[in-house]
Amino acid sequence: MYDLIFFLVLLLLGYVFGQRAEKRHFRSIIEREKQLRDILVFSERRIPDEDKLDGTLVCGSVVVSVDFFKRFVANLRNLVGGRVSAYESLLERARREAILRMKEEARRSGAISVWNTRLETSSIYKGAQQSIGAVEVLAYGTAVKPR
């Protein structure tokens, strides 16, 4: 019985704090994306007018953790299949945050655009009972500024 109460409290805490953190994070992401809109990001490998530009490697990485509630819902999803919407928003946050951090680094170096941008995703804590405890997303690319 006490185990069940403990479990429900964990679930509630996970939900309340997880949702608050997610909402706050999305607000901050949208705000900073507006500020960095002038830095253009491309996946194209070949940089036009390469000879007139200076290139430098920039990267941004972020680690976001799953809350208890999301993990429980995703575990239930595991039994029946379907879209794991609990993790979709988590990965969306991680990708956008990683790109933002990369753009912030580009801004510091005075760059106007980032080329050949790539995203790498990896799960941390993979060993423990096959569950994803946290996810890391790394964004990297070549930032260029006029020579």
Place this chain on the structure above:
Amino acid sequence: MAEYENPVIPEGINVSPTHPLKDFALLVAGISALIIVTVLALSLLAGQLARHIPFAQERALSASLGRWLPEPPDSAVDQKRQQYLQTLTDRLASAMKLPPDMPITVHYSSSKTVNAMATLGGHVVVFQGLIDTLPSENALAMVLAHEIAHVRHRDPVVAMGRGFAVMLALSSLAGFGDGALQQWLGGVGMLPILSFSRSQEEAADSSALQAVLDLYGHVGDAAAFFEAVAERQSAAHSPTMFNTHPDVEQRIARIRDFSARHVKPEQTPATPLPAFMKAA
């Protein structure tokens, strides 16, 4: 550098628009319903199959699991008590026309626990705490007949079969999730088993009443044990063993109803318990 456009990308295109709580509620309700139905079907099936296990096999199984049965009594008075219980049990067993290959072995325990139980292989355990609450031999016979009826109806082996099937199903299911999920699955899966044994208790009660009626010619004092329990429950804590038993008031009512339909208990006095049966 060429001209590029940077349009504003709409929000929420990469995330399913379901509310997390709705998702959660649907999953929990759906999976719980599925588990309850599966476990119910499995335990019914396992119970039906377990009923066909020969009693000799059940005895052999209980011999390998019997470590928890109370030790044989060492003091003279305890041996006397065990002897008395065994004699009473044998009388009841012959009144209930138990098949000859279904012997009942009584184990006496001097523990203060107010309980008696039937387990695999025809072993019945009676605790001194129970005997102390009973006013007469008739009341003790009712409890013993109830436990014998469980053995006769094959309830212990059915319960074991059900429990085993449910445990196997749940542990193989829960293997997919983490610890919290396993805990939740275990809690949901145990619900049907509790409600099942109620019908077995009722069947055992009615067989026991018939046996007591056959042996003594009346069923006076048959409800004594439950009346004592009802008194204790209203006075203090409720013993855990009654969680799976039908409501005590209901059982008393059923026994009274049975005795009203048969010989009046006032005509014959109840047989007293021998003095050595009560704890000092």
